Amino acid sequence: MMYDEEGGMMPKLKQMIEEDTKGNYVILKESDEGFDGASGAQMSSIGIRVSRLWWSVWWWVKLVLLLSFFGILVVVFIKWVGPFFMNKEIIPIINWETSTFSKPVLAVILFTTVAVFPSLLLPSTPSMWVAGMTFGYGFGFLLIICGVTIGVSLPYFLGSIFHHKMQVWLERYPNKASIIRLAGEGNCFNQFRAVTFIRISPFPYVVYNYCAVATRVKYIPYLLGSLVGMVPEIFVAIYTGILIRTLANASYEQRSLAAPQIIFNVVGFSTTVVTTIMITVYAKRRLKELQQDDELLLQ
Numbered sequence: 001m002m003y004d005e006e007g008g009m010m011p012k013l014k015q016m017i018e019e020d021t022k023g024n025y026v027i028l029k030e031s032d033e034g035f036d037g038a039s040g041a042q043m044s045s046i047g048i049r050v051s052r053l054w055w056s057v058w059w060w061v062k063l064v065l066l067l068s069f070f071g072i073l074v075v076v077f078i079k080w081v082g083p084f085f086m087n088k089e090i091i092p093i094i095n096w097e098t099s100t101f102s103k104p105v106l107a108v109i110l111f112t113t114v115a116v117f118p119s120l121l122l123p124s125t126p127s128m129w130v131a132g133m134t135f136g137y138g139f140g141f142l143l144i145i146c147g148v149t150i151g152v153s154l155p156y157f158l159g160s161i162f163h164h165k166m167q168v169w170l171e172r173y174p175n176k177a178s179i180i181r182l183a184g185e186g187n188c189f190n191q192f193r194a195v196t197f198i199r200i201s202p203f204p205y206v207v208y209n210y211c212a213v214a215t216r217v218k219y220i221p222y223l224l225g226s227l228v229g230m231v232p233e234i235f236v237a238i239y240t241g242i243l244i245r246t247l248a249n250a251s252y253e254q255r256s257l258a259a260p261q262i263i264f265n266v267v268g269f270s271t272t273v274v275t276t277i278m279i280t281v282y283a284k285r286r287l288k289e290l291q292q293d294d295e296l297l298l299q
Contacts, residue, residue: 128238159211184216197286
């Protein structure tokens with residue numbers, strides 16, 4: 001210890017003398033002795049805060065860069081790639097569709113494909129695009145949601161015939177099975193919530209249609225959860241169809257889209273995609289939380 005003039009104690013200092021090869025300087029270092037370590041804890045806390053702030057800023061920078069890159073790709077597609085593809089593929093299909101089928105007949109065809117294709121393990125998203133191109137948001141949404149009602153109901157009832165095979169499949173894939181079985185547990189509200197999250201999450205649509213019956217989920221929660229959970233996908237499909245139609249009309253008329261139209265389409269499409277991704281990530285997280293809660297109850 002060192003003492004001041006009044007006899008009080010002062011923290012001890014160690015003088016660590018370090019010389020370089022020329023011996024032209026010294027370094028004085030203060031010893032940690034005599035302190036309670038609070039300064040070190042404060043420095044550690046500050047370091048953690050700075051690190052968190054840095055990662056937060058870096059995350060937002062990456063998000064802005066990603067969205068900017070995605071926006072540039074959309075602009076390039078709309079200005080150059082889209083028109084070429086439209087002239088070669090889309091416009092001939094649209095012309096064939098409009099010249100061959102009337103709107104009532106096309107509505108019946110689209111309704112049938114959306115209702116039947118899931119039972120045949122075939123994707124129905126292209127039919128939703130066509131519904132968006134032809135009928136827009138209003139009637140297009142009603143047409144698709146009615147078809148989806150049958151599309152998720154048929155496999156549910158047909159799956160009871162293959163109930164044993166579905167159980168065998170679930171036993172082979174325990175990780176997938178643990179997610180699917182969440183829909184068959186609890187009361188009707190819990191089943192409805194679990195089915196909704198499963199539909200929003202990237203779990204295969206046509207696979208769950210048949211596997212749902214193996215979880216003993218009731219039909220009403222299964223149906224309502226499926227309809228609510230598929231609303232984001234339906235709106236994305238309709239918007240995609242409308243965007244394709246807009247680009248096809250511009251290409252057919254040999255004109256380019258005006259700057260406000262390009263900005264509106266890019267912002268609208270980007271917003272739709274980002275919103276869908278955020279909802280999907282949230283649903284996936286909630287499914288994981290429900291799965292963990294279920295595992296804790298079983299312990």
